[in-house]
Amino acid sequence: MSQSAYYVPAQSRWPIYASVALFLMAYGAAHLINGLADQGGGLGLSLLLAGTFCMAMILIGWFGNVISESRGGLYNAQMDRSFRWGMSWFIFSEIMFFAAFFGALFYVRTLAVPWLGGEGEKGVSQLLWPGFEAQWPLLTTPDMKQFPGSDGVINPWHLPLLNTAILVTSSFTLTFAHHALKLDNRPRTILWLGTTILLGVVFLLFQLSEYVEAYQELGLTLNSGIYGATFFMLTGFHGLHVTLGTLMLIIIWLRVLSGHFSPKHHFGFEATAWYWHFVDVVWIGLFIFVYVF
Amino acid sequence: MNTLTRNVECEHTEHGPARGLSRWFFTTNHKDIGTLYLWFSFLMFLTGGCMALMIRAELFQPGLQLIQPDFFNQMTTMHGLIMVFGAVMPAFVGLANWMLPLMVGAPDMALPRMNNWSFWILPFAFAMMISTLFMEGGGPNFGWTFYAPLSTTYAPPSVTFFIFAVHMMGISSIMGAINVIATILNMRAPGMTMMKLPLFVWTWLITAFLLIAVMPVLAGVVTMMLMDIHFGTSFFNAAGGGDPVLFQHIFWFFGHPEVYIMILPAFGIVSEIIPTFARKRLFGYASMVYATASIAFLSFIVWAHHMFTVGLPLMGEIFFMFATMLIAVPTGVKVFNWIATMFRGSMTFETPMLFSLAFVVLFTIGGFSGLMLAIAPADFQYHDTYFVVAHFHYVLVPGAVFAIMAGVYYWLPKWTGNYYNETLGKWHFWCSFIGVNLTFFPMHFIGLAGMPRRIPDYALQFADFNMVASIGAFIFGFSQLIFLVLVIKTIRGGDRAPAQVWDQPQGLEWTVPSPAPYHTFAEPPEVK
Numbered sequence: 001m002s003q004s005a006y007y008v009p010a011q012s013r014w015p016i017y018a019s020v021a022l023f024l025m026a027y028g029a030a031h032l033i034n035g036l037a038d039q040g041g042g043l044g045l046s047l048l049l050a051g052t053f054c055m056a057m058i059l060i061g062w063f064g065n066v067i068s069e070s071r072g073g074l075y076n077a078q079m080d081r082s083f084r085w086g087m088s089w090f091i092f093s094e095i096m097f098f099a100a101f102f103g104a105l106f107y108v109r110t111l112a113v114p115w116l117g118g119e120g121e122k123g124v125s126q127l128l129w130p131g132f133e134a135q136w137p138l139l140t141t142p143d144m145k146q147f148p149g150s151d152g153v154i155n156p157w158h159l160p161l162l163n164t165a166i167l168v169t170s171s172f173t174l175t176f177a178h179h180a181l182k183l184d185n186r187p188r189t190i191l192w193l194g195t196t197i198l199l200g201v202v203f204l205l206f207q208l209s210e211y212v213e214a215y216q217e218l219g220l221t222l223n224s225g226i227y228g229a230t231f232f233m234l235t236g237f238h239g240l241h242v243t244l245g246t247l248m249l250i251i252i253w254l255r256v257l258s259g260h261f262s263p264k265h266h267f268g269f270e271a272t273a274w275y276w277h278f279v280d281v282v283w284i285g286l287f288i289f290v291y292v293f
Numbered sequence: 294m295n296t297l298t299r300n301v302e303c304e305h306t307e308h309g310p311a312r313g314l315s316r317w318f319f320t321t322n323h324k325d326i327g328t329l330y331l332w333f334s335f336l337m338f339l340t341g342g343c344m345a346l347m348i349r350a351e352l353f354q355p356g357l358q359l360i361q362p363d364f365f366n367q368m369t370t371m372h373g374l375i376m377v378f379g380a381v382m383p384a385f386v387g388l389a390n391w392m393l394p395l396m397v398g399a400p401d402m403a404l405p406r407m408n409n410w411s412f413w414i415l416p417f418a419f420a421m422m423i424s425t426l427f428m429e430g431g432g433p434n435f436g437w438t439f440y441a442p443l444s445t446t447y448a449p450p451s452v453t454f455f456i457f458a459v460h461m462m463g464i465s466s467i468m469g470a471i472n473v474i475a476t477i478l479n480m481r482a483p484g485m486t487m488m489k490l491p492l493f494v495w496t497w498l499i500t501a502f503l504l505i506a507v508m509p510v511l512a513g514v515v516t517m518m519l520m521d522i523h524f525g526t527s528f529f530n531a532a533g534g535g536d537p538v539l540f541q542h543i544f545w546f547f548g549h550p551e552v553y554i555m556i557l558p559a560f561g562i563v564s565e566i567i568p569t570f571a572r573k574r575l576f577g578y579a580s581m582v583y584a585t586a587s588i589a590f591l592s593f594i595v596w597a598h599h600m601f602t603v604g605l606p607l608m609g610e611i612f613f614m615f616a617t618m619l620i621a622v623p624t625g626v627k628v629f630n631w632i633a634t635m636f637r638g639s640m641t642f643e644t645p646m647l648f649s650l651a652f653v654v655l656f657t658i659g660g661f662s663g664l665m666l667a668i669a670p671a672d673f674q675y676h677d678t679y680f681v682v683a684h685f686h687y688v689l690v691p692g693a694v695f696a697i698m699a700g701v702y703y704w705l706p707k708w709t710g711n712y713y714n715e716t717l718g719k720w721h722f723w724c725s726f727i728g729v730n731l732t733f734f735p736m737h738f739i740g741l742a743g744m745p746r747r748i749p750d751y752a753l754q755f756a757d758f759n760m761v762a763s764i765g766a767f768i769f770g771f772s773q774l775i776f777l778v779l780v781i782k783t784i785r786g787g788d789r790a791p792a793q794v795w796d797q798p799q800g801l802e803w804t805v806p807s808p809a810p811y812h813t814f815a816e817p818p819e820v821k
Contacts, residue, residue, distance in 0.1 A: 112531075
C-alpha cells in the first residue's frame with residue numbers, strides 16, 4: 001500500500017444521517033422555542049432530544065471511522081495538511097462568530113448608548129426618553145418597565161480574575177501535555193491532560209456560580225437591557241465553547257489512555273489544543289472588554 | 294495501482310458509481326456532489342422564479358388583483374432568500390465541486406465526506422424555510438434583509454424556523470468553503486503554482502475566504518434576533534439601550550461580502566470562457582488576481598453604503614461613499630482585461646461565449662448603477678426604490694446567473710461527453726437576454742421616478758413600464774424551460790465530445806476524456 005496516494009473515502013452513510021439529525025435538532029429547537037410562551041412544544045423537545053442523541057451517535061461513528069482509518073495508516077502527509085487547513089479555517093470562522101458579538105458590544109458602548117443619551121448632532125432620542133443618561137455599564141435603561149436594568153455588575157477582580165488565571169494556566173498545562181506526548185512520556189501526558197480537563201471543569205463551575213450570583217443577587221439578567229444582553233451572550237457562547245473544548249479534551253484523554261497517538265502523529269490532539277488556546281484567547285478579550293472596561 | 298478507492302472495512306476496488314439512489318445519498322465523489330448541487334440549485338431557481346412571477350403578475354397592473362399584500366411580502370422575502378442562498382450560491386458550489394479538482398489536478402475535494410454533508414444539509418434547510426409559508430401567521434414577510442424590528446417585534450411566529458434554517462445554510466456554506474480552501478491550498482498537482490491557477494480557482498479561493506469570514510457573522514445576527522424575540526434581550530431595541538440600526542450594521546457586514554461571494558466566481562467563469570472563444574490568452578492574468586483580492590478586501594469596509602438614509606454620522610457617510618467608489622477601480626481593471634482579451638481575437642460566438650459577452654456588458658451596467666447608488670447624497674433619492682431593484686438584479690441575473698449558465702454550457706460536454714444542441718442554446722440565450730432586459734431595464738426609470746420597492750400596488754404613472762417588466766419576466770422565466778430541455782437532451786445523447794471539447798482551451802480539465810471518468814487524477818499530473 002503506497003503512502004503517496006491521497007485517501008479518498010468510499011461511500012459513507014454518515015453525512016446524510018447527520019443531515020437528518022441536524023434537521024431534527026433545528027426543527028425541534030424552533031418548535032420548542034415557539035411553544036415556550038404557551039407551555040406547548042412538547043413535540044419540539046422530543047424532536048430536539050432525539051436529534052441531539054442521533055447526532056452524538058453519528059459523530060461518534062463518523063469520528064470513529066476517521067480514527068480507524070488514521071490508525072490503519074491510510075492518511076499520508078498531504079491528508080494531514082488537509083485536516084490542518086480544515087481546523088485552522090474552522091477556528092477562523094469561530095473567531096468571526098465572536099467578532100459579531102464583540103462588534104455589537106463596541107457599537108452599543110461607543111455609539112448607540114451615547115446617542116440615546118443625547119450625544120452628537122442627532123439627539124432625537126431625548127424626545128423618546130427624556131432624562132435618560134448614557135452610562136456604561138448600563139444599569140438604568142431608557143425604558144425600565146420593559147428592560148428593568150440591574151443593581152450592579154460582576155466584580156472583575158474576584159471570580160473573573162480567578163477564571164482568567166485558571167484558563168491561562170490550562171493553556172500551559174495543555175502545552176506540557178503536548179511536550180510529554182512528543183517525548184512519548186504517556187503517564188505525564190495523561191497527568192497534564194487530566195489537569196487541563198479539571199481546570200476547564202472548574203472554570204465552568206465558577207462561570208455557573210457567577211451566573212447564579214448575577215441572576216439572584218444583582219438582578220443582572222438577559223432581560224436587564226443591553227449590558228445584560230451582551231454580557232450573557234458573549235460569556236454564554238464562550239462558556240459553550242469551553243464546554244465543547246472540555247468534551248474534546250476528554251475524548252483525547254480517553255484516546256491517550258487507550259494508546260492512540262504517536263510522538264510524530266497526533267493531529268487529533270493538536271487540533272483540540274488549537275481549539276483550547278483559541279477559547280483561551282477569546283476569554284482574555286472577554287475579561288478585558290466585558291468585565292474590566 | 295489503485296489506492297484511491299480502498300476502504301477500511303471492505304477491500305474490494307470500486308471503479309464506478311454505486312447503483313441506484315444510494316449513489317446520490319452516500320456519495321463522496323466530487324462530481325456526484327457537484328451534480329447534486331447543480332440540480333438542487335436549478336430546482337430552487339425555478340421555485341424562486343415562480344415566486345418572482347407571482348410578484349410580477351400582481352404588478353402587471355396597478356391595484357390589487359391576484360394576491361394579498363401580506364402574501365406579496367412573503368413572496369418578495371422568499372424569492373430573495375431562495376435565489377441568494379438556494380440558487381446562486383449552491384450553483385457556484387456545484388461548479389466548484391465539479392471543476393476545482395479537475396482544474397488543480399486533484400483526485401477529489403480535500404474532505405470528501407464533509408463535502409457530502411455540506412450538500413445534504415441544504416435540502417433540509419430549504420424544506421424547513423419553505424414550510425414556513427404554510428405555518429400559522431404565514432412565512433417571513435420582512436424582506437430578504439430581515440431588518441429588525443420588522444423581523445423581531447413584528448415578525449410572524451414562523452421567524453423562529455427561518456432563523457434555524459439560516460443556521461443550517463450557514464453550517465453548509467462554511468463547511469463547503471473550508472473544503473474549497475483546503476482543496477486549493479493543499480491538493481494542487483506538482484508544478485501547479487499559485488500564479489498558474491486558473492482564474493476560476495483563484496476567484497473561488499477568495500470567495501471561500503469571504504464565506505468563512507462572514508457566514509458566522511450572519512449566524513451571530515440571527516442568534517441575536519432569536520434572543521431578542523424569545524429570551525428578552527435588547528440588541529435591536531432602543532428601549533433597553535440597543536439599536537435597530539445595529540442589526541443593519543451586522544447584517545450588512547455579512548451582506549456586502551455576500552454580494553461578492555455571488556459575483557467573484559462569476560468573474561472566474563467568464564475569465565475562463567472569453568480566452569477560449571477569443572482564442573487568445575487571458576489579458577493581464579496577474580492583475581485579475583490582484584483585482585479580485587482587492588475587491589474582496591474592500592468588500593469588508595463598504596457595508597454601510599446600504600444604510601445611507603438611516604442617520605449615519607456625516608463622516609460615516611463620506612467614508613463609506615468613497616470606499617465604495619474605490620471598488621470601481623479593480624472592477625474596471627477586470628472589465629478592461631476581458632475586453633483586451635477579445636481585442637483582435639479570432640472570436641466565435643457559441644452559447645457560453647454569448648452568455649459571457651452579455652455578462653460583461655450587462656454586469657457593467659449594473660456596476661455603473663451601483664456607482665450611482667454609492668453617491669451618498671444621490672442615494673437619498675434612490676434608496677428603497679425600484680432603481681435599487683434594477684441595480685442588484687442587473688448584477689445578479691445577467692451577472693451571476695448568466696455566468697452560471699455560461700459555465701454550464703462551457704463544461705456540459707465535459708460532464709456528459711455530449712455536445713449540447715447549439716440551436717436550442719442560442720434560443721435560450723436570446724430569449725433570456727431579451728427577457729432580462731425587458732424586465733429590469735424599465736425598473737431604472739420607474740425607480741428614478743420614485744416607485745418604492747416591496748409594495749404590491751403603485752401609482753398610475755408607473756403602469757406602462759411595470760407592464761413591460763412583467764411581460765419580460767414571463768419571457769425570461771419560461772425560457773429557462775428551454776435550458777432544462779437542453780440539459781436533459783444533452784445528458785441523454787448528442788454529438789460525442791472529444792477531450793478538448795473546444796478549440797484548444799487551456800487547463801487540466803481538458804486533458805481528461807469527455808465525459809470525465811468517475812475518478813480522475815488518481816496519479817497527479819505533472820504541470821510544466
